[in-house]
Amino acid sequence: MSNGVVFDPLNGIDGEKVDIAVKDGKIVKSVSEHRAKKIDVAGMIVMPGGVDIHSHIAGSEVNTGRLLRPEDHFKDSECKTSVTRSGVGYSIPSTFTTGYRYARMGYTTVMNPSMPPLEAKHTHEELNDIPLIDKATYPLLGDWWFVLEYLSQGNIEELARHVAWMINSTKGYAIKIVNPGGLESWGFGHNVTSLDDQIPHFCITPREIILGLCRVNKLLNLPHSVHLHTNNLGKPGNYKTALETMKYVEELANDEKPAVHITHCQFSAFTGDDWRTLGSGAEEIAKYLNGHSHVTIDMGQVIFTDTTTMTADGPFQFGLYELTGNKWVNHDVETETSAGIVPFRYRKKSFAHATQWSIGLELALLVKDSWKIYMTTDHPNGGPFTAYPKIIAWLISKKARKATLKKINPKARSRSLLPSIDRELSFYELAIMTRAGQAKALGLKHKGHLGVGADADIAVYNVNPHKTDPSKEYKKVRKAFKRAAYTIKGGKVVVKNGEVLKHVEGATMWLDVKISEPFKVTADMKRRFREYWTVEYENYPVTDRYLEISQPIPVKAEV
């Protein structure tokens, strides 16, 4: 691939003309000139394939969302072609369509952030049916009874061994915590409201769960930090909880690696006492992040559209149902977690929604170091992932922000910090926020960069950074990022000019956590299994046959 303008932040390449050679699905130093297939991408942006750290694309809650909302699909369908399968959109696209739509935008790696361990097979079966992208998924472990019990006994090492077993048996990639303590309380219809609330029936608080699992994460040497959805999410005034959480794990900030990733931070950055006094806590959170390096966050940007909210945070979703009166699904999973789904429409003219929109962008612009914040919509919670080009436009152009600001709720506009922010992200920073930074936070060594040995996942966008002023011509950039000129997955051209050329399967990555002595399944473990779950021990793990292309990543733990 020659003559492109390359942005490869992990290798420090900022808009230089670099030729890229690909062989057997990997990036290599050079290939034989006359035998290789050449692609001339003169005047186009070349970046590593996009990486999404948090997007609900598969599993039981996503699928229940699909089932719940035929009206979401009616207006958005894709026909079968000679190479692609048919499907439907919009906010919760069917599996094949999900893969195609990501690839069309130049994305090649996507992380599915919430998997109830008991239903892990379902998630993996769906991931198998998502083509063109590599995937991984995080098991929900924050309210697992084993976690609550071992932590209340203070037995971190034993817990670490069980978490390792769980990640191996669910073929997971990271520890996901959602509203710690809240989900167990939700089992009887309650919730926790602060980090120090006692969780009913268990002698433990949310604070202890977060710290305990962050410690476990370190003990196991997992490549990604703990992936945390904070307590009190979606409630006015919750920025305090987010800050308190970040401060609390400061003591673990002893090396380069972050200790915690606060996901869809926009939803945790509200000030005010109620919806009328809602305001932005972005400034405080950004200030904290600018001074500390043990936390990373992603945006959770809100898009003005009709979408479907779905989280493992059962009590939050119930609150959303009470707020909107829309249809509501709840799905609690024994001994592990819960989930909820509510359709939702973000309106420009709503004060709260417009404020949320502003908060997401404020976070992205006020955090100085782009390596600490990543672009997401928490698909589909803030909006569908297909809206990423819109966010890109807002990030690179003050003019684009102004254009939207003009249309939103006047009260929200007058309180927004956006007019005071002049920062416009460069393509280099954009590459960090959409691929390099995410890959680094995830500890994916072969993704998010174009150095020798990396996976040959490449995105090419038809816009010339030397001739285009993104600040003024943001519409041109937005269009280019919507339909990649080329998407190359594992060395194969899968998308050209926004059209899918090939249906190739993507791999599922998972951590093969190796602990010092192999995990023994004792009679006691089997007994507890029978008591806690309604399935037998033998039928619980996700066996190899559930992963069509399995890509284990070995991790050596310290226990």
Add this chain to the structure above:
Amino acid sequence: MPHIEAVTCPVCGCLCDDIRLRIEAGKIVEVKNGCAMCESKFLGYCGEHRLSKPLIRKNGELVEVSLNEAVKKAAEILAEANYPLLYGWSSTSCEAIRIGLELAEEVGGVIDNTSTVCHGPSVLSIQDIGIPSCTLGQVRHRADLVIYWGCDPWSAHPRHIERYTSFSDGRFEKSEWKGYLSKTKALIVKKKIEKALKRVFARETPSLSPHVRREPPPTLFKEGRKMIVVDVRRTRSAETADYFIQVEPNRDYELLEALRLLVRDEELEVEEVAGVPVAYLEEVADLMIRCNFGALFFGLGLTMSRGKMRNIDAALSLIRDLNTRTKFTIMPMRGHFNVSGSDTVFTWQTGYPYAVDFSLCYPRYNPGETSAVDVLLRGETDASLIVASDPVSNFPRKAAEHLVKNPLIVIDPHVNATAQMGDVVIPSALVGVEVEGTAYRMDHVPLPLKKVVEPPEGLISDEEILRKILSEVRKIKAGKMEES
């Protein structure tokens, strides 16, 4: 003598996975932990009713042919059809359903599963209202009130009560098994006394328990887990319950709406609703509000009686309302072992759970128009593929007539009415016994189905048969493209 532990039972939506089998000389000889249905499946899977050879109808007679010939013939039928129907799916593995969907898309047909004649109305209601639900373990651990409405788990899901609800031991709630035993014993004693009284007085004595009580039974106020059964007749499950509410046939909707009003603290200004005194209903509503965790299970008594999806609307709304007062969940009692799975796979590939039409090259969903029975009644299909189901014996007569009038392909391990009417009949190996696969329990928990014995010679899984047909269809289509 090898034992196989933790086998999943491929019969009903309970999908019990603790079955222990003893195998001798390649045959299952003993089943432990299973219910009667499970035993008869594992012990009687290889009887006379099994199909052993592929058949094709020639001159009105079904004659034995090779598998390849049958597959070719099936592919020809499907490739030539304008609007084929692919129906069944609820008693096969998710892996087979995946291929089935690909095949339906390839031939531009309509694909539907048995939900359409079973819990289809429940799905429609869920799409209107949503559903507050949970996995079955959650009920085991937490539920102190269990309601079965329009279903008879004792007979249809025999281990449901024992494994997941009232008679199971959870973390926060204990089994009511002992209470049930003493109640049964007391009943036996009571019957004996009645008999003795009869002998002594040699004439009819008034029964000790009049059929309709004037007061709610004291069991309703006991400590611990309570179980209520609502049904039109006194089933075995009703005998097990602490309280049985006998609703008049086709009046479930009224009863549900009455309960909704009571849960919202409204007054009912009538004496009784659907044959049940309001005083009882008030006690029940109170119980529902006071419980820590309630679970309502409903069956075809609700989905297929008068009102259909409106009944489910009322039930879902009742449970949703209750969640503002306490914790309450609701779950349909799915029948076939993988009917949840077929809804699930349909949804992730097409966005819709059943009744999916591919005739316009993209998935279209409009139950009532694109559902199997309606497509047949309008006489629109010109060929059918039936997998692991028997529509001829349970579809409306007119629909079945149209089904057999056109070329009919049947893939099934057994001889059934549909297979006997088929033009191409391909026998398959039994999933969960002779081949492995995946199925989804009624609460959407996926479980692996095991291969425990070798299939009879020459038989392959539904999945493999469908793959073969799909590749034949593609060959025929590619050939046609070249010709034109």
